[in-house]
Amino acid sequence: MSGMVSHKGTRTDTKITKKTFVPFLLTLRLCVKLIVVLMLPLGVSAQTRAIDWPKYQDMAVDLMQQYLRVNTSNPPGNEIEATRFLKKVFDQHGIESETFEYKPGRANIIARLKGNGSKRPIILLNHMDVVTAEPASWEVDPFAAIVKNGSIYGRGALDMKGEGLLQLMTMILLKEEGPPLARDVIFLGTADEEVNDEGSLWMIANKSSLFKDAEYLITEGGDNLLENGAVKIVGVDVAEKAPFWLRLTATGLPGHGSRPVSDSATNRLIRAMNRILDWETPVKLLPAVEQFFKDVAPLQPEPLRSEFANIRQSLIDPVFAKAMGSQREFNFLLRNTISITMLSGSKQTNVIPNAATCNLDVRLLPGESPEEFLKSLTAVIADPTIKIERVNRFKPPNSSPTNTELFSLIARKAKENHPGTIVTTKLLSGYTESQLYRQLGIVAYGWSPIYTTPEEDEGVHGNNERISVKNVREGTRELYEIVRDISR
Numbered sequence: 001m002s003g004m005v006s007h008k009g010t011r012t013d014t015k016i017t018k019k020t021f022v023p024f025l026l027t028l029r030l031c032v033k034l035i036v037v038l039m040l041p042l043g044v045s046a047q048t049r050a051i052d053w054p055k056y057q058d059m060a061v062d063l064m065q066q067y068l069r070v071n072t073s074n075p076p077g078n079e080i081e082a083t084r085f086l087k088k089v090f091d092q093h094g095i096e097s098e099t100f101e102y103k104p105g106r107a108n109i110i111a112r113l114k115g116n117g118s119k120r121p122i123i124l125l126n127h128m129d130v131v132t133a134e135p136a137s138w139e140v141d142p143f144a145a146i147v148k149n150g151s152i153y154g155r156g157a158l159d160m161k162g163e164g165l166l167q168l169m170t171m172i173l174l175k176e177e178g179p180p181l182a183r184d185v186i187f188l189g190t191a192d193e194e195v196n197d198e199g200s201l202w203m204i205a206n207k208s209s210l211f212k213d214a215e216y217l218i219t220e221g222g223d224n225l226l227e228n229g230a231v232k233i234v235g236v237d238v239a240e241k242a243p244f245w246l247r248l249t250a251t252g253l254p255g256h257g258s259r260p261v262s263d264s265a266t267n268r269l270i271r272a273m274n275r276i277l278d279w280e281t282p283v284k285l286l287p288a289v290e291q292f293f294k295d296v297a298p299l300q301p302e303p304l305r306s307e308f309a310n311i312r313q314s315l316i317d318p319v320f321a322k323a324m325g326s327q328r329e330f331n332f333l334l335r336n337t338i339s340i341t342m343l344s345g346s347k348q349t350n351v352i353p354n355a356a357t358c359n360l361d362v363r364l365l366p367g368e369s370p371e372e373f374l375k376s377l378t379a380v381i382a383d384p385t386i387k388i389e390r391v392n393r394f395k396p397p398n399s400s401p402t403n404t405e406l407f408s409l410i411a412r413k414a415k416e417n418h419p420g421t422i423v424t425t426k427l428l429s430g431y432t433e434s435q436l437y438r439q440l441g442i443v444a445y446g447w448s449p450i451y452t453t454p455e456e457d458e459g460v461h462g463n464n465e466r467i468s469v470k471n472v473r474e475g476t477r478e479l480y481e482i483v484r485d486i487s488r
């Protein structure tokens with residue numbers, strides 16, 4: 001239907017001679033007639049009819065419970081069960097979907113609502129696997145989806161079957177109630193995000209033609225703050241740091257512990273680690289981080305309020321910079337960081353080993369070069385006998401711009417739905433699947449209309465993970481309206 005409209009548009013731009021004019025006019029009339037006829041039962045009535053929200057909100061709560069009962073603890077994942085559940089729902093609503101079982105029990109699912117192609121697609125990305133749960137530490141069965149005190153309990157309620165469910169509801173609502181779409185809306189459910197990203201890596205390696213032309217992607221990663229029942233902060237993840245994990249190995253003369261070797265492997269390694277601990281990596285203020293401090297400044301007491309509001313200026317003061325560096329929640333935003341994590345040396349107290357190792361969990365800011373960092377680190381270690389190796393698949397530091405139609409829409413809608421809220425950008429210290437899709441040139445935002453208290457956040461990868469029924473009901477409408485508005 002909308003295809004004809006654009007066809008008509010292009011025809012009027014071409015030169016019309018007298019000879020072609022009459023047949024053209026006839027075709028045009030026919031087209032218009034067809035458009036009118038087609039629009040009456042479908043487009044017009046669907047657009048003007050009020051949506052029966054309670055019906056869809058009840059459906060959302062019911063489907064949320066069903067989805068949480070599908071056990072996709074990873075390992076082993078078994079996401080094929082989740083794809084079966086989702087496919088059944090898509091089938092019930094006449095939405096085409098395709099499942100890819102890339103290895104036994106491990107599968108991704110993609111569903112698509114076609115637009116007229118005048119805008120590039122938007123992807124609703126959600127991982128279907130969840131981390132394991134220790135039932136003995138939970139108040140309720142983590143896979144029973146029991147409703148208690150207004151919340152639905154279940155592993156994955158927040159990470160991230162809750163958002164996946166809202167994305168599913170958006171597909172249903174667009175199909176049943178939505179306007180004609182200008183862009184394809186793609187639902188992509190993936191396997192294995194919690195362990196190795198196998199699902200997304202497989203899709204990108206084998207099926208990227210299905211989605212790589214997308215303009216936007218929405219997935220997990222945002223961080224919203226609910227306080228005393230009010231949404232205080234809506235955080236959109238626009239950038240993620242890159243894990244750049246390293247192993248240091250020192251070697252030296254072995255021997256008996258009773259006769260010390262001053263430059264033994266362990267001693268050399270400890271000296272190197274001390275130099276690393278004393279190294280203050282340079283402060284770098286990214287635009288998204290500067291924006292974050294400005295956005296949250298009004299929530300701070302003085303003098304922090306003014307210091308955050310002028311963060312670039314404030315950081316020039318070494319005392320202030322030092323104080324910020326000592327705060328866990330701010331330090332990682334401002335620099336590349338290093339945590340010394342794994343350590344190993346001798347297995348026996350009286351044996352000086354010939355090798356000692358430690359692993360560094362290095363996280364680089366977006367825009368940083370791992371090679372440059374390695375050069376600086378090597379200089380800090382200042383011991384050419386210590387071997388430095390990379391130990392992970394490098395995930396490049398990544399970010400998406402904020403001067404986009406989607407970001408503005410999310411911000412505007414958030415303020416409409418939650419007057420007084422602050423919308424801000426987030427740099428994640430960890431990483432989500434966004435980093436894989438940003439590499440394809442897709443603008444990816446970690447955001448969802450799920451608002452949680454810090455106490456509820458503890459359920460993520462912890463015990464008693466839950467999502468409030470209110471979030472499921474209201475989130476259904478909030479996500480739908482944003483995807484609808486960006487897609488028409």
Ligand SMILES: [Zn+2]
Binds near residue numbers: 127159193220
């Ligand atoms: Zn997750």
